[in-house]
Amino acid sequence: MNNPLIRKIGATAVAVLLLIYVGYQIYLSQYTGLTTETAMYSTVSDSIDTTGFIIRNEELIRTNYNGVLNYTLDDGGKTAAGGIIAEVFGSEDDAAAKNRIARIDDELARLTVLENPAEVTSSNPKLIGSQISKKITALLSDMKSGSFSQLTDEKNDLQLLLSQKQIITGAESSDDYAAHMEALRSERAELDLSASGSTGLITAPASGYFIRSIDGYENAVAIEDITELTVSDVRALEEGESGSTEDAKVLGKIAKDFDWYIACVVSENDLIRLDRTVNVTIEMPFASSEQIPAEIVEINRDSETGEGALILKCTYMNSELAAARKEPLRIIISSYSGVLVNEKAIHFCDVTAYETDNNGNEVETVYENVKGVFVKYGSRIRFVQVFSDATVNGYAVCKISLSASEREQLVTSKTIQLYDEVVVEGTDLYDGKML
Template sequence: MVTNSSNKMTNILLVLLSVSVIATIGTILYHFVDTSYQTETAIRATADESKIFDGVYVRNETVLTYSGSGAVSYQVPDGGKIASGDVIAEVYPDESAIESQQKIDALQEKLDVLERISNPGTLEQAQPADLSRQITQYYKEAVGYKDQMNLTSAKEAEQQFLEAYSTYQIVISKGSVSFADQISSLNSEIADLKAGQSAPVGTVTSDASAYFVSHVDGYETTFSAQHLDEVTPEQLSQAIANPTKPNQTEDLGQSNVIGKSIAEYGWYMMGMIDNKDQKYQVGDQVTIRLLNASAEAPATIQELRTVENSDQVMVVLYSDTLTSDFVQNRTDHVEMILGEYEGIKVPRDAIRFKDVEETETDEETGKKTTKTVNARGVYVQDGEKIEFRRLDVIYEGKDYVLSKLHADDGYLMLYDSIIVEGIDAIGN
């Protein structure tokens, strides 16, 4: 009987142990399935509140002409800045005279370089180690600018490279290398060319401080500041589709047009934007960014003009910051930036709502009151704990939001593990 009782007790214990093991395994499996969340680390991100559109420039432009006939030699590059009285162009009897002047200018440039690096004062101060570093630097700059198709800067870097390299040759040779013969030859060649050179028959000068552009597009009158209120959406569309009119000089009534000057003060940009959400208002300070050149200028929204039979509005921007990047074209593909935001990036799919208690303090009496609010936030995983963290949204993107960087308890913080999938199992 004792043996039977002992066997029964053993069997009962084995059953209980089996049930316990099965329950433990079941619990583990349940938690494994139920709490296998997919998480995403809360990281810092930035975003722009902006609109991208094709902008049309409206500026104070003066068409420049010359009387008579001849070949024009420009003295100022496109987009170059000019002061009052500066010579913009010289007019020669024919193209051969211009070619002769161009040869003289090129030879004179070489002569100036050789005379500069042969100057005793320059050689006394030159150090081989410094020159070696400059040679490497200018070479890398020249290659980089060529890759960027910035030919003007590439040429300048090449010139600096040649100067540094030639000076290095003279310094390390300790006087055995000389450019005296080349200097003499260049002086002689320049003198011969000047002797047979034709003088310019006329010049075109600037009557005010401005930027110079060597071409006209036929819209100088249409898109002038004086006619700002008369510009129509159709005119904007025409300029965007055809930035240059086919017969622009005829439209201007000029035959000897050599370009135009653009006043270096206030200018406008106009374009069509969607503003259904009313995010943009007259008086807003924005930034105009050229998408093709990465140049920027501050501007103010001067007008949001309603357009009949259109869901869009005509935006009129004003800026008093002008650089060469903003005078090259009649139209540009631009981004109008209203604000730049920085915060914690949160996927929209992870956002949930939960009733939380919120305490407010009356500033006058100091009395504290507690109320329940339905807060927007996310669930985060902290080890085995699941916690709800509130969001302070400062920017709304298409599939994400940015939450303000907070140090307060209860708010989402950097590097929290945001649960993006699986949280619905515990409810909202």
């Protein structure tokens, strides 16, 4: 033992063991064995993904004409029977002149307000600024929703408001715009003299939505047979080839009913989720960014596969939806908003509450199987009761604002709150546990 080498090795071993012990104690003091997630507010949807085949009561527009066709109605636009759909011109130059005259008339109508300096300068600058902000928001909303047919009007309105602001602030004068308007009037007069008018009109054979594109599926399903479609019928429509679309006499079609339909196939499990559901919301991301309300009108089940042919009725229409036929489809059964809590964090615990009776005495009451979560508050965890109407994709949607009846049912000091650190994993959990 007097050997210096042995003493040195022994001292080193003791020092290493001491460091390991101290490190282990530090680890124990910091490690809680808990995994937490922050409670965040969100909206989630219970939905079904499938493919839809769109069915309309469509009538082809057939006509003979000689010349250049100039459409006057946008896709998805409403028309009455006999309403003008297009004009026929003798040449492309005449058609272009007609369109240019229409644009000039529209611009002159917008700029007329700038001709009167007194009227413009008396405008409220603050009000003009507010209108500009609203118009920019409307433009962004149209771009996001895919309503491109309205972008031109929104842009022109914004340009007019900006011009008014320029005059009010003195950056420009009404004389500048008066000169521009005079140039537009001169251009219009020249076009009127040089261009020939239309040589004919093409009108709608029936009232409804005008759709310019032809895809060959116009007569694939008779409108009166929609509710009789089976699973095999819908699959045949989804997988079938379209008919011929090369017909020079066909200029478009009219969707004669304002109601249109979507046929799709859903699984047996999804049919169970649709039980007693009448109204749903539809998303077709490649056709439109808008959500479309729909009504379930028929479900025809296949006894062999358990699948169902689901028939949906819609009434909303725009230019993007007018051209849609076979589309990836999301059927939103219901949507829920609230604080999302991992399903693994939900516990059912007994809660002891102390209440005061009519005589002023403190009474202990035990509530069994209370639904709640453990939340980390500083160095302790607390059990808080939660109220949830739905669980979607593994997350319970919990309320943070309780109704009067729910507040009466609350047996913990409070319910879950936004940004709470919710315990998802841990052992030996109980209310008040020190970490």
